Amino acid sequence: MMKIAKLYGHLPIRWKLAIWSSIVLFVLFVTYNSLQYYVLRTWMLDQEERNIQEKMKEIHAYFSDKPYRIDRTEIINSSRFLERASEMNELIRIFDKDGNLVVAVAAPGVARELIVTPIYNKDLEHFQMNGKHYLVHRTPFITPSFIGYIEIVRDLKNYERLRGLIFLVNVSAGAGAILLSGIGGMLIAKQLLRPIAALTETIRRIKSRGLKERVAHNINNRDEISELTSMFNGMMDDVESSFQKQKQFVEDASHELRTPISILEGHLKLLNRWGKNDPAVLEESLEASQQEVERLKKLVLELLELTRLESDRFEIAEEQIHPTPVIENIIQKMRVVHPDFEFTFANEANIENVQVKMAERHMEQLLIILLDNAIKYSGESKKMDVAIQHLKDSGEVAIEVKDYGIGIPKEEIQHIFDRFYRVDKARSRDKGGHGLGLSIAKRMVNNYSGKIFASSEEGSWTTFTIILKEAKDNF
Known part of the structure; x- marks a missing residue:
């Protein structure tokens, strides 16, 4: 048996x-x-x-x-x-x-x-x-x-x-x-399993040729095998996209890490040769090295934060907050740090009693990222507008951060939330950015089932809009 x-x-x-x-x-x-x-x-x-x-x-x-x-x-x-x-x-x-x-x-x-x-x-x-x-x-x-x-x-x-x-x-x-049923069963099984055989062959080709292979199928079919084939192709699209993003992430991270490491290496060699006995060179190298270490530290912390947001370890806060006091508090802090900037806050609908589902620390981090980004690319303008309004029809709250700086080209807007992406890479590096802030902001908003998007007119203004669901009293 x-x-x-x-x-x-x-x-x-x-x-x-x-x-x-x-x-x-x-x-x-x-x-x-x-x-x-x-x-x-x-x-x-x-x-x-x-x-x-x-x-x-x-x-x-x-x-x-x-x-x-x-x-x-x-x-x-x-x-x-x-x-x-x-x-x-x-x-x-x-x-x-x-x-x-x-x-x-x-x-x-x-x-x-x-x-x-x-x-x-x-x-x-x-x-x-x-x-x-x-x-x-x-x-x-x-x-x-x-x-x-x-x-x-x-x-x-x-x-x-x-x-x-x-x-x-x-x-x-x-x-x-x-x-006849045995013969018919063989023929029917062969016909029904043909898509699975194609799926198996595609997997073999993927192992030998790469992730670009897909299973050919008729999009007009609506049976279970066709649905499986469609889901497999969609999954492979996601895997290929994720692989490409991961590859791009490694390349960008390597590029970002290479610059401060190269600077540190150069100063250490300089000190090792003759800088130890020259106080001026020693002080300059130590100061530059400290700056690069700070940059490395900030980059690593941002990478860790982004990884945490993208993993299952991110805990969605169950608390409800009033966004208006949080926004006012962050604006007040920004005025202290950047006294040369003018910050205005428009509470268009007077929504002090409206709450959203988000941890206060996450709301603060989100606003700091957007305001810091607006300050970096404000150009000659020193004006910053923050507004909040209650979208009663959809039961949502909209928060806008607007600057009047260099703006973003239309073809670049769809990429600004990608990791390490910067519209002007050279100028961004001079400003101390790594291209991770907006990625962190988008992931954080998505984790709270919200939306974030940008609109801009190059050379005139840029607006970032956050849409969060209104928290009900019986939550």
């Missing part, structure tokens, strides 16, 4: 489908044919029994219609009627009350031994003799001059022949159907 199970486990799916379809069809055919055979056999036997009972009624009616007394002599003289009444393969005989045979009429097809062999059994029953099937019907026969019984025996060879034919037809039809 274990060997059979092991062998079955090694079979291809198409063979398993063919085997199981054959087994299921076999069970169905056996059940159906058995039921059909039983019904037909029962019906034919019932017909035979009805016919022999009708024959018995006919014989009784013949003797009942005679106007004179029925005695032994009259019964013997009725043999001509009994010969006419008997059918092929049928025996009719009359016994007296002592079981003595009075008259017997047998068709040519009936075995002779039945004529001289009395039957003392039930009124209507089946019996076997010499491998043949017989049906016997016995009823009492009583007249004023005679007491006995009438017996009709029918050879059921026609019934047996028809029954055997039906059995043979059922078996042959079942066997043919099972054979």
Whole structure:
């Protein structure tokens, strides 16, 4: 049994489908044919029994219609009627009350031994003799001059022949159907598994050629296999995109890390050669090295923050806050740090009582990122506008941060939330940016099921808009 199970486990799916379809069809055919055979056999036997009972009624009616007394002599003289009444393969005989045979009429097809062999059994029953099937019907026969019984025996060879034919037809039809089902199962399995075979082949090509391979499929199909193929292609698109982003991330991170490391290496070599004995060179190198270390520290912290936001370890705060006081507090801090900038806050809808679902520290971090980014790219302008409004129709809160600086080209807007992406890479590096702040902001907003987007006019202004869901009181 274990060997059979092991062998079955090694079979291809198409063979398993063919085997199981054959087994299921076999069970169905056996059940159906058995039921059909039983019904037909029962019906034919019932017909035979009805016919022999009708024959018995006919014989009784013949003797009942005679106007004179029925005695032994009259019964013997009725043999001509009994010969006419008997059918092929049928025996009719009359016994007296002592079981003595009075008259017997047998068709040519009936075995002779039945004529001289009395039957003392039930009124209507089946019996076997010499491998043949017989049906016997016995009823009492009583007249004023005679007491006995009438017996009709029918050879059921026609019934047996028809029954055997039906059995043979059922078996042959079942066997043919099972054979055809096996062949059909193989063909159907091959047809159904063709997309899976294509999927398997595509996976092999992906392993040897790369992530650009896809499974060809008809987009008009809506079955489960087509849905699986579509999901696989979509998954591979995501994997390829993620791989490309990861590759780009590694390249960008390597590039960002290479610059401060190269600067540190240069100053260390300078100190090692002659800077140790020159106080001016020593002080300059230490100061530059400290600046690069700070840059490295900030870059690593931003990378860790972004990784945390993109992982499952980021915990969504369950608290509700009023955004207006948080915004006012951050603006006040920015005014202290950047006294040369003008910050204005417009509470357009006076929504002090409206709350959003976000941790206060995350709201502060989000605003600092946007305001710091606006300050870096404000250009000659020193004006900054912050606004908040309540979108009552959609049950959302919108926060806008607008600067009047260098702006963003239209073709660049779709990339500004990518990691390490900077519109002006050279100027951004001079300003101390790494291109991670907006990526962190977008990931943070997404984690709270919000939206963030930017609009800009190059050389005039840039607006970042945050949309957060309003927190209900019954949250």
